[in-house]
Amino acid sequence: MDLKDLFVKISEFEGKVVELNGWVRNHRPQKEFGFIDFSDGTCFKHLQIVYDNTLSNFETISKVLVGSALNIKGIIKKSEGASQDYELKAQEITILGLCPEDYPIQPKRHTREFLRSLAYLRPRTNLFQAVFRIRSVAALAIHEYFGTHNFVYVHTPLITTADCEGSDQMFKITTLNLDKVPMKDNHADMSKDLFGKLAYVTGTGQLHGEAFAMAFKKIYTFGPTFRTENSNTKTHANEFWMIEPEMAFCDLNGLMDTEEEMLKFIVKYVLDNCPAEIEFCDKFVENGLKEKLEKLVSSNFTRITHHDVIDILKKANVKWEYEPTYESDIQKEHEKYITEYFNGPVFITNWPKDIKAWYMKTNPDNKTVAAVDLEVPGAGELMGGSQREEDYEKLLKRCQEMNVDISKVDWFCNLRKYGTCVHSGFGMGFERLLIYLTGVENIRDVIPFPRTPGNCDY
Amino acid sequence: MDLKDLFVKISEFEGKVVELNGWVRNHRPQKEFGFIDFSDGTCFKHLQIVYDNTLSNFETISKVLVGSALNIKGIIKKSEGASQDYELKAQEITILGLCPEDYPIQPKRHTREFLRSLAYLRPRTNLFQAVFRIRSVAALAIHEYFGTHNFVYVHTPLITTADCEGSDQMFKITTLNLDKVPMKDNHADMSKDLFGKLAYVTGTGQLHGEAFAMAFKKIYTFGPTFRTENSNTKTHANEFWMIEPEMAFCDLNGLMDTEEEMLKFIVKYVLDNCPAEIEFCDKFVENGLKEKLEKLVSSNFTRITHHDVIDILKKANVKWEYEPTYESDIQKEHEKYITEYFNGPVFITNWPKDIKAWYMKTNPDNKTVAAVDLEVPGAGELMGGSQREEDYEKLLKRCQEMNVDISKVDWFCNLRKYGTCVHSGFGMGFERLLIYLTGVENIRDVIPFPRTPGNCDY
Numbered sequence: 058m059d060l061k062d063l064f065v066k067i068s069e070f071e072g073k074v075v076e077l078n079g080w081v082r083n084h085r086p087q088k089e090f091g092f093i094d095f096s097d098g099t100c101f102k103h104l105q106i107v108y109d110n111t112l113s114n115f116e117t118i119s120k121v122l123v124g125s126a127l128n129i130k131g132i133i134k135k136s137e138g139a140s141q142d143y144e145l146k147a148q149e150i151t152i153l154g155l156c157p158e159d160y161p162i163q164p165k166r167h168t169r170e171f172l173r174s175l176a177y178l179r180p181r182t183n184l185f186q187a188v189f190r191i192r193s194v195a196a197l198a199i200h201e202y203f204g205t206h207n208f209v210y211v212h213t214p215l216i217t218t219a220d221c222e223g224s225d226q227m228f229k230i231t232t233l234n235l236d237k238v239p240m241k242d243n244h245a246d247m248s249k250d251l252f253g254k255l256a257y258v259t260g261t262g263q264l265h266g267e268a269f270a271m272a273f274k275k276i277y278t279f280g281p282t283f284r285t286e287n288s289n290t291k292t293h294a295n296e297f298w299m300i301e302p303e304m305a306f307c308d309l310n311g312l313m314d315t316e317e318e319m320l321k322f323i324v325k326y327v328l329d330n331c332p333a334e335i336e337f338c339d340k341f342v343e344n345g346l347k348e349k350l351e352k353l354v355s356s357n358f359t360r361i362t363h364h365d366v367i368d369i370l371k372k373a374n375v376k377w378e379y380e381p382t383y384e385s386d387i388q389k390e391h392e393k394y395i396t397e398y399f400n401g402p403v404f405i406t407n408w409p410k411d412i413k414a415w416y417m418k419t420n421p422d423n424k425t426v427a428a429v430d431l432e433v434p435g436a437g438e439l440m441g442g443s444q445r446e447e448d449y450e451k452l453l454k455r456c457q458e459m460n461v462d463i464s465k466v467d468w469f470c471n472l473r474k475y476g477t478c479v480h481s482g483f484g485m486g487f488e489r490l491l492i493y494l495t496g497v498e499n500i501r502d503v504i505p506f507p508r509t510p511g512n513c514d515y
Numbered sequence: 516m517d518l519k520d521l522f523v524k525i526s527e528f529e530g531k532v533v534e535l536n537g538w539v540r541n542h543r544p545q546k547e548f549g550f551i552d553f554s555d556g557t558c559f560k561h562l563q564i565v566y567d568n569t570l571s572n573f574e575t576i577s578k579v580l581v582g583s584a585l586n587i588k589g590i591i592k593k594s595e596g597a598s599q600d601y602e603l604k605a606q607e608i609t610i611l612g613l614c615p616e617d618y619p620i621q622p623k624r625h626t627r628e629f630l631r632s633l634a635y636l637r638p639r640t641n642l643f644q645a646v647f648r649i650r651s652v653a654a655l656a657i658h659e660y661f662g663t664h665n666f667v668y669v670h671t672p673l674i675t676t677a678d679c680e681g682s683d684q685m686f687k688i689t690t691l692n693l694d695k696v697p698m699k700d701n702h703a704d705m706s707k708d709l710f711g712k713l714a715y716v717t718g719t720g721q722l723h724g725e726a727f728a729m730a731f732k733k734i735y736t737f738g739p740t741f742r743t744e745n746s747n748t749k750t751h752a753n754e755f756w757m758i759e760p761e762m763a764f765c766d767l768n769g770l771m772d773t774e775e776e777m778l779k780f781i782v783k784y785v786l787d788n789c790p791a792e793i794e795f796c797d798k799f800v801e802n803g804l805k806e807k808l809e810k811l812v813s814s815n816f817t818r819i820t821h822h823d824v825i826d827i828l829k830k831a832n833v834k835w836e837y838e839p840t841y842e843s844d845i846q847k848e849h850e851k852y853i854t855e856y857f858n859g860p861v862f863i864t865n866w867p868k869d870i871k872a873w874y875m876k877t878n879p880d881n882k883t884v885a886a887v888d889l890e891v892p893g894a895g896e897l898m899g900g901s902q903r904e905e906d907y908e909k910l911l912k913r914c915q916e917m918n919v920d921i922s923k924v925d926w927f928c929n930l931r932k933y934g935t936c937v938h939s940g941f942g943m944g945f946e947r948l949l950i951y952l953t954g955v956e957n958i959r960d961v962i963p964f965p966r967t968p969g970n971c972d973y
Contacts, residue, residue, distance in 0.1 A: 508710070
């Protein structure tokens with residue numbers, strides 16, 4: 058049986074025989090008996106196994122090293138020790154797979170840098186048991202939220218020929234032999250490639266998502282995304298997962314309602330379903346994590362325009378590294394100040410149009426667009442979204458102004474010709490959410506096998 | 516409100532005013548009144564809107580064309596017509612976005628080939644409303660099944676440098692300028708690429724999944740997968756989604772138990788949650804679809820060895836195009852015969868080792884491996900899996916025999932050194948499942964924006 062199912066109602070198993078498979082996480086053999094910290098990975102908690110020299114293979118078992126796989130039969134008993142309520146008194150222990158002395162994962166603190174070099178073994182440590190179960194539970198929370206709110210889950214394509222985001226940020230994907238690229242007129246002859254033209258792996262599913270929102274009203278994507286950024290920071294990876302909901306008949310206010318409700322739902326879901334993992338992260342990763350998350354669930358999110366934010370920043374008695382201006386983006390130092398100023402999450406709306414994307418809805422002032430960034434204390438910018446320009450003529454004009462090649466996005470613009478409506482969407486980087494949920498600071502530690510410049514092992 | 520929420524308890528809304536946003540799917544204007552088939556995409560069913568010349572904008576509304584977006588306020592009433600129970604008597608209709616006469620999606624039968632050329636509009640048709648909602652619901656069913664069975668959802672990487680599957684089947688991914696690939700010793704100088712070496716997008720998450728199964732006991736992946744196959748058939752696409760569960764402490768029988776339970780769960784979930792969509796597909800796509808699916812849920816899956824299957828095929832009074840042999844794979848004609856022979860799904864186990872992958876568990880006969888394919892009537896091979904070779908020395912030997920470059924998979928082999936155990940996993944192509952669930956025959960019609968050789972539009 059799974060340890061998780063055992064722990065759910067362990068008192069009912071008192072005095073009963075159970076059979077478990079799992080791994081030795083720690084082992085304290087004594088002369089005539091021994092204790093094993095036993096885990097099968099289905100829950101964060103370990104079970105203490107007690108065995109003694111009545112076992113026929115007592116000598117062998119007492120030499121078993123950390124990391125070994127065992128099958129154990131025994132009786133659940135109230136524990137005499139103080140640290141756990143129940144333990145298992147072993148009647149039979151069978152060795153499934155031994156582990157040698159040079160096993161790199163020992164029951165002691167390892168640095169995260171060291172564990173990163175062992176990405177295939179690190180999920181066996183407490184930290185990564187917590188992080189990757191929270192990753193899994195948060196992903197289910199996202200599907201649960203959207204599934205129960207009438208959203209259709211859409212698998213937008215990763216391979217794309219639309220380079221409207223700027224193709225220098227996208228990986229090229231090819232079947233050509235790179236040692237001998239076929240040439241034509243001094244250019245690679247992409248007609249020889251599988252798709253007959255140059256193709257990329259995408260950085261967004263938004264454009265395709267909008268087409269589906271105009272048929273299903275509410276949709277979301279949840280899948281991997283790629284960026285070629287040659288940047289070695291704690292928050293950049295070349296492969297990461299994104300959630301991109303898109304809603305027809307929804308303006309910027311409706312969008313913020315959904316962002317706020319969704320985030321609270323996910324955080325509450327993780328608090329409810331990963332109490333042991335959150336407790337561990339609170340204790341060993343970020344002190345105050347649990348309180349931070351609980352506070353978010355019950356907080357009111359402020360809504361304020363970019364203009365008014367700049368006003369506040371200008372009036373602040375702070376010497377800024379970057380002077381805030383009405384025309385430009387805000388910096389990390391500003392984000393921090395504003396979330397502290399309002400003591401909670403802040404939606405910043407109506408951004409200067411020149412620093413935002415071409416598909417966003419231009420406001421009546423013709424200076425700003427109906428965009429919104431959500432700033433969360435301790436997380437920075439967690440989501441970015443906008444109302445989309447739903448007017449065909451205005452969208453074409455924006456394409457021209459922003460040098461977007463209309464021939465590559467004509468189908469997308471056509472959505473405005475056939476029954477257009479006010480619609481909005483946002484994107485949330487899943488890893489950014491996980492950094493917030495776990496307190497882990499480096500994106501490399503919330504991705505199973507991270508890909509960053511120069512690093513593509515395993 | 517969403518049409519879906521209205522239909523759930525429409526009788527409670529009788530006599531009440533509701534407000535809806537959606538699109539005109541059909542319109543029958545008369546002289547003094549009119550009928551609109553109205554859909555907002557949140558459910559398969561349309562609502563009939565009745566309006567008359569008491570509307571202030573009656574003339575305008577009666578000229579509204581199919582595809583237009585409307586906001587409608589009105590009262591829910593028992594319908595006098597026979598075709599629906601309730602309808603909405605409009606009090607106010609506001610035009611949100613008109614649709615021109617040349618709108619290609621008209622309320623008539625379009626060929627699927629035609630609709631494929633309009634991938635961004637086809638989700639507005641009945642067929643694709645059904646198909647893509649079933650796709651979404653089936654995806655949720657998968658997460659629901661694994662989430663409630665203690666599996667951890669793992670996002671295995673798509674970018675990989677491990678080419679153990681045969682790199683000729685994988686797309687290369689690069690940031691190099693293909694017009695001027697930097698060369699060194701007559702080869703592309705991949706040290707200049709973002710990862711410092713040649714990288715691919717992967718065709719499987721299994722290897723990485725096994726590493727996580729050895730920490731979490733039960734895991735699954737569910738994500739996009741890529742193949743470069745230059746094949747223009749109804750069942751091949753270059754980008755598709757796969758589900759790959761992996762279970763520690765699980766042998767081939769346990770694997771088959773999970774495959775069977777999971778498949779029945781998904782099919783039942785779709786039958787329960789998409790009754791209107793299944794009914795539509797049953798009527799217009801595959802006659803008998805619903806009965807086929809219901810039969811699967813209650814059927815017993817046969818378990819039989821490849822050897823015994825060949826016996827049956829050899830004894831059959833059939834003139835085969837491909838003669839069945841004990842050493843080779845079985846063909847479509849054989850699959851069909853066997854599922855008809857047993858009148859239900861069939862697990863075929865213990866395949867000749869030379870035609871299967873290097874990581875599969877060699878059976879004691881040293882001729883076969885503990886692999887299993889699931890053959891389903893009307894779907895062919897729906898899943899493929901195996902017990903994995905858990906013995907370190909035997910696995911290395913298989914690598915050598917099969918010419919697998921051990922240096923590329925050393926970490927994977929090492930999993931057998933550190934607490935190894937019997938473990939098993941399988942893969943299911945999500946689109947193959949959808950073809951089975953919807954009756955749609957062509958993989959291009961179950962993928963939102965399909966990518967096939969020469970086709971990468973949108």
